[in-house]
Amino acid sequence: MIPRRRHLERVTEQLGRFPVVALLGPRQVGKTTLARQLAADWQGPARHFDLEDPDDQKRLADPSFVLRPLSGLVVLDEIQRRPDLFPLLRVLADRAGTPARFLLLGSASPELMRHASESLAGRIVFHEMDGFGLDELPSDRLDLRWLRGGFPRAYLADSPQESSEWREAFIRTYLERDLPQLGINLPALTLRRFWTMLAHYHGQTWNGSELARALGVSDKTVSRYVDILEGTFMAWRLRPWHTNLGKREIKAPKVYVSDTGILHRLLGIESADNLLAHPKCGASWEGFALHEILRRTGTSHDQAFYWGVHTGAELDLLVLRDGRRFGFEIKLTRSPGITPSMRSALDALALDHLYVVCSGAGEPGPLSERITALPLGSIWKTRT
Ligand SMILES: Nc1ncnc2c1ncn2[C@@H]1O[C@H](COP(=O)(O)OP(=O)(O)OP(=O)(O)O)[C@@H](O)[C@H]1O
Ligand SMILES: [Mg+2]
Known part of the structure; x- marks a missing residue:
């Protein structure tokens, strides 16, 4: 078992403050495993109901x-199966003395599970769980994590082939079983084609009309598809930042497949050699690094931005924190230099500091007064 200390601590802390905590994340990321561990460590009674288990369904008939x-602690696993429980949870959460804490597990975002956020407003807090991150793995496993992604079974598989097969099965199950269970009925083949196209767009600005034309569907349909992938943690969008400086700024979001292992499976990348030779190698590295930086800085997707102007200057990631502005440029090289685009970003965005996140695991090194080279392998060792 790989310990998931950060998630355990965070959820434990949230359970101390809120009557209802929702632990959300993609399928198979380790939610049930984490909840079982929380229940085992819980001081006092703890119960786990699996709403997909027919016996537990019967138990919860009333x-x-x-x-x-x-x-004590009451875990309701697969909560997306029983949205009718939310009004009852509201009543139970409002009792004097909060006799019970409820931990809800689910694989759909609050936007997709609208009932939750609306009926439990003010009583519920959300924690998003993702695959293994670099803080949870030995430092020499970075390349393996990049290639296979962060899903426990994909990462821990005994062979490259087993890992790849697991990811293929995951994709199929997601399309053929998980989405229909969420009440989303779409032709699995079309969505798979869409997802594969999205993989080819990984790290690029989003052009919905182009994708819609290629798939032979409407712009609206394409935007629904990406909402679904995002709402089930399979993809995410990075929004553009505007300076109002009158520059011709890019206004479309960028889109990323959330997990590098799934990305690689969709692109047919099987080995490290395949990956390094693939045209999407740099984009894959960028998505991997971005995700890890967001985790490291505790930044949610809606507080993160990229910036680009049509004349060429750009910044891969802008993070706003405590009134300060931090920029990140991602470079797949061990020895990055300063580019004119970096200087433009520093000035135009009035950055407090710019980090050039590069490969390797050495110590961070200053490139100038306000620019530091930061190897991805050492971001968890570096104070931010
Ligand atoms: N920390 C871990 N270390 C090693 N293996 C893990 C870890 N967490 C989960 N796994 C393995 O990953 C698989 C998925 O875990 P789990 O069932 O907890 O995920 P889940 O998010 O509840 O999935 P689902 O949404 O399908 O219910 C299991 O085989 C589990 O043993
Ligand atoms: Mg589960």
């Missing part, structure tokens, strides 16, 4: 009767 007398 949910008020079963849940009301429980105290």
